[in-house]
Structure formats: structure tokens, C-alpha cells
Amino acid sequence: MLDAEEVRTFVQGTVHFFETATGHPATVGSPYLCIDKSAVVQDYAGVIGISGNREGKVYFTAPRGMLSVMLMCMNETDTGEQNVRDLVGEVANTISGNARRDFGRNFVISTPTICDRNNAATAAATTGRSFVIPINWRSYAANVVVCLQ
Amino acid sequence: MSAVPKPRQQLRMMIVDDSNVMRRRIERSQQNDLLEVVGTAVNGLDAVTKFKQLMPDVMTLDLTMPEMDGIECVEHVIKIKPDVLILVVSALADKATAVEAIEKGANGFLCKPFTDDQLNEALAELIGE
Numbered sequence: 001m002l003d004a005e006e007v008r009t010f011v012q013g014t015v016h017f018f019e020t021a022t023g024h025p026a027t028v029g030s031p032y033l034c035i036d037k038s039a040v041v042q043d044y045a046g047v048i049g050i051s052g053n054r055e056g057k058v059y060f061t062a063p064r065g066m067l068s069v070m071l072m073c074m075n076e077t078d079t080g081e082q083n084v085r086d087l088v089g090e091v092a093n094t095i096s097g098n099a100r101r102d103f104g105r106n107f108v109i110s111t112p113t114i115c116d117r118n119n120a121a122t123a124a125a126t127t128g129r130s131f132v133i134p135i136n137w138r139s140y141a142a143n144v145v146v147c148l149q
Numbered sequence: 150m151s152a153v154p155k156p157r158q159q160l161r162m163m164i165v166d167d168s169n170v171m172r173r174r175i176e177r178s179q180q181n182d183l184l185e186v187v188g189t190a191v192n193g194l195d196a197v198t199k200f201k202q203l204m205p206d207v208m209t210l211d212l213t214m215p216e217m218d219g220i221e222c223v224e225h226v227i228k229i230k231p232d233v234l235i236l237v238v239s240a241l242a243d244k245a246t247a248v249e250a251i252e253k254g255a256n257g258f259l260c261k262p263f264t265d266d267q268l269n270e271a272l273a274e275l276i277g278e
Contacts, residue, residue, distance in 0.1 A: 021262040074174060083170055090168045093213060094261045097240025105245040111167065111215050 002148050006102070007031050007131050010058070013098040014144050017091060018137055022073040029134035040132050040143045043067075044085060045115045046092030052108035056128065056148035058099075060092040066140035085114045095144060160276060161187040163205040165196040165222065166238070167214040171261075175209055175238065178265040181272055193217025197225045204230060207276065210255070212239040212246065220253055227254040236275045238263070 011028050018026035034040060045061040067087050068079040076083060089112030096109045130147040162184045166172045172189045179186070188203045190196035194216040200208075208226065212219035219237060226233055235255040239246070240262075247258040259271040 017262050020264055023264075071170065074170070075177060076170060076173060078173075086168050086170045090170055093168075094240040097213065097261070098242045100246065101242035103243075105241075105243045107243075109213060109241075111213060 002131055002146060006148070007133070007146070009099050009102045010095060010131075010144055010146050011133055013095045014133060014135060016098065017094055018135075021094075022070055022137075024073060024138060026135050026137040029136065031131050031133045034130040034132045034145065040145055041115075042142065043117055044088040046089035046112045047115060048092045048096040048112055049110035050096070050107065050148060051110070053106040054103065054148045056146075058092060058096045058109075058147075059145050060088060060095060060142065061145065062088060062091075062142035063140060066137065066142055069138065069140070085116075088112075089114050157183055159183055159185050160206040160234075161185055161203065162207040162209070163188045163190065163196070163200065163203060164209050165190045165193070165214075165219070166209070166211040167191055168211070171211070171238075175268065178268050179272055180265075180269055181276070181278070183276060183278070184272065193219060193222030193225075196222050197229075200226050200229060205233065207234045207236070207272075209236045209238050209272075212237060212241050212250070220250060223250060223253045223255055234275050236271055238268075 015028055042061045043064040045059050047057055047059040050056045064084060067084045071079045071083055071087055093112050100107050128147050128149055130145050133144040135142045160183055164172050164175050176186050187205055188199050190199050192214040210219045223235060236257040236259060237250045237255045238259045242260050257271055257275045
């Protein structure tokens with residue numbers, strides 16, 4: 001189970017990602033323990049499996065419109081399905097990989113699994129309790145969900 | 150009369166990342182006139198195969214990739230062309246990973262996420278500009 005300091009790692013990583021990659025800062029709401037996991041799965045989710053000294057998942061889930069605008073902010077002109085799916089995985093990968101600064105190299109991250117509305121709830125399912133980090137970016141809302149044993 | 154310095158030869162660059170968005174971002178953002186992007190690869194295995202054909206001078210290399218990761222890829226390409234300049238571009242932010250990549254033969258490390266300026270500074274430093 002995550003402690004407050006560990007949640008802070010993911011909050012800071014998320015803020016840093018949006019500021020640096022898109023040039024537009026995100027605001028992060030208060031992280032909360034998740035009860036209804038299906039409520040935090042949006043159009044797409046990039047899911048990273050965690051192994052090594054911790055077990056679990058980290059995923060980033062966002063609406064399609066937000067991902068399209070993020071691509072445009074990154075000067076990407078192709079906002080088609082392939083790049084939208086690619087981006088949601090890259091965000092999850094970057095936030096998880098950056099967490100190794102605090103968790104160390106034995107915090108082993110998988111390559112991303114990309115899910116959409118049809119399978120996101122299943123792919124993002126976790127066995128333990130999850131912390132949800134709400135993200136507001138421009139007019140959009142997304143979530144980073146962290147479930148670590 | 151002072152000698153006119155010889156212009157530096159253009160360097161051939163290969164971009165290796167499993168993310169299409171990242172490959173395109175690096176290709177679009179790099180603005181160094183000395184670098185010409187000659188190829189891209191989607192994982193370490195693909196990179197080694199294409200490296201043998203393209204023999205690039207410079208490589209940007211992600212670490213977390215399917216099929217073959219970046220660290221293993223460094224070991225392979227260094228054997229093929231020992232003087233290749235490798236900039237690791239990865240989200241893995243722990244010092245031990247950066248040190249391992251450098252020990253295996255990489256020449257620089259840029260942590261994702263990055264700005265265009267940070268990418269161009271890292272590439273300029275890599276090629277000694």
C-alpha cells in the first residue's frame with residue numbers, strides 16, 4: 001500500500017509531465033482511495049505493470065479529446081487513433097519511469113498496454129486498493145491511478 | 150592569411166523508440182544542421198537490424214522497449230560501430246540506470262519528458278558542438 005510520500009512522487013511526476021511535454025501546466029486534485037474503479041476509466045488507458053521491489057499497476061486514463069489536444073500541443077499534426085493510443089501509453093510510461101527517481105531501479109516497469117472503452121475496465125482492474133490522482137488540464141479531466149502492494 | 154576552418158561533415162542519425170509519437174517528436178524537434186535523420190526503429194531488435202544497413206553516426210535510444218531493450222541494444226551496436234554516439238532518451242529517471250547505460254557505451258542521457266531546447270542541447274553536447 002502506498003504512503004503519502006509515495007503518492008507525492010506520482011503527483012509531482014504528473015505535474016512535471018504536462019508542464020514539460022505540452023507547455024501547459026496541469027492542476028492536480030486531492031488524491032483519494034478508489035472504491036468504484038470503473039468510474040475512473042475514461043476513453044483510453046495506458047497501463048504499466050509494476051514488478052520488482054513493488055507489485056501492481058500504474059495507469060493513466062483520459063478522454064480522446066484531451067489526448068488529441070495534447071498531441072497538438074506537442075506539434076503533432078496526426079491526431080488519429082494510432083497516435084492517440086500511443087500517447088496514452090507514453091504518458092503512463094513516463095510517469096511510471098520517472099517514479100524510479102524515488103523508488104529506485106528495482107521498481108521495474110513494463111511496456112504499456114493500451115486499452116479503450118471496450119476493455120479498459122478489465123485491463124485496469126487491480127486487486128489491491130488504488131489511489132486516484134485527478135488531473136485537470138485546460139478544460140479536460142483525466143486520472144492517474146496507482147495501485148501498489 | 151588565416152586558414153578557413155573546414156566545415157564539419159553532416160552526421161547520420163537514427164531514432165529508436167517504441168512510441169511513434171516520440172520518434173516523430175524527436176525528428177521534428179531536432180534542429181541541428183549537422184544531423185540528418187536517416188532512419189527510425191521501433192525496438193532494440195529492429196534497431197540492430199537497421200543499424201547494420203544504415204551505419205548511423207548518432208543514435209537516440211529509448212530503454213524500455215519490447216523485443217530487445219535499450220541497454221542490450223547498446224551492447225550490440227557498439228560492437229558493430231564502436232564510435233557511434235548514443236544519446237539515451239528514457240523515462241527511467243534513477244541514477245543507476247543512467248550510469249549503467251553510460252558504462253555499456255552510451256555517451257549521454259536525456260530524461261523524458263523533455264522540451265525541444267533540452268533535446269537540442271543534449272544533441273549538441275553529444276556531437277561536441
